[in-house]
Amino acid sequence: MMKISSQSPAHNTLIGVSFVLFMLSVGYSANSAEQKPEPKRQRELIHLLVQDCGSCHGLTLKGGLGPALLPQDLKDKDSEFLADVILEGVPGTPMPPWNVEITELEAKWLVQRMKEGGIDDR
Numbered sequence: 001m002m003k004i005s006s007q008s009p010a011h012n013t014l015i016g017v018s019f020v021l022f023m024l025s026v027g028y029s030a031n032s033a034e035q036k037p038e039p040k041r042q043r044e045l046i047h048l049l050v051q052d053c054g055s056c057h058g059l060t061l062k063g064g065l066g067p068a069l070l071p072q073d074l075k076d077k078d079s080e081f082l083a084d085v086i087l088e089g090v091p092g093t094p095m096p097p098w099n100v101e102i103t104e105l106e107a108k109w110l111v112q113r114m115k116e117g118g119i120d121d122r
């Protein structure tokens, strides 16, 4: 004999709502994970980081005229703050603003690369 579902309509609605919320959250995080430059632009940015930023911060970002930008140096610093420093520069110091060459998204991406370390311009 077939048993008719014992679940109440309210229960089914709850499952439906949870599923929609779950899909929304998955969609949202997948979307924010895509917030990064195109692969070609990523290579250009790493090149810029090593060549241009490296001229002050050291080719391996160990520091020079500018401070070291290695993971251990940046781990306690707020990513938004560091992206702002890159975009706006630090007035009264040699750190120039980069907002003509680099977008906000790109600055945040560079901060993540610096926090991860192992930057290699090849």
Ligand code: HEC
Residues within 6 Å of the ligand: 048, 049, 052, 053, 054, 055, 056, 057, 065, 066, 067, 069, 073, 077, 082, 083, 085, 086, 090, 093, 094, 095, 096, 098, 110
């Ligand atoms: C002309 C030299 C120069 C160049 C080129 C330069 N910087 Fe800087 N940068 C500095 C100096 C000097 C400081 C320290 C400013 C201060 O005293 O707060 C600094 C600070 C920073 C900071 C903040 C570090 C911290 O610990 O607070 C970040 C991040 C940074 N630079 C990233 C970059 C990036 C990325 C580039 C290339 C896009 C770049 N810099 C290019 C000189 C430079």
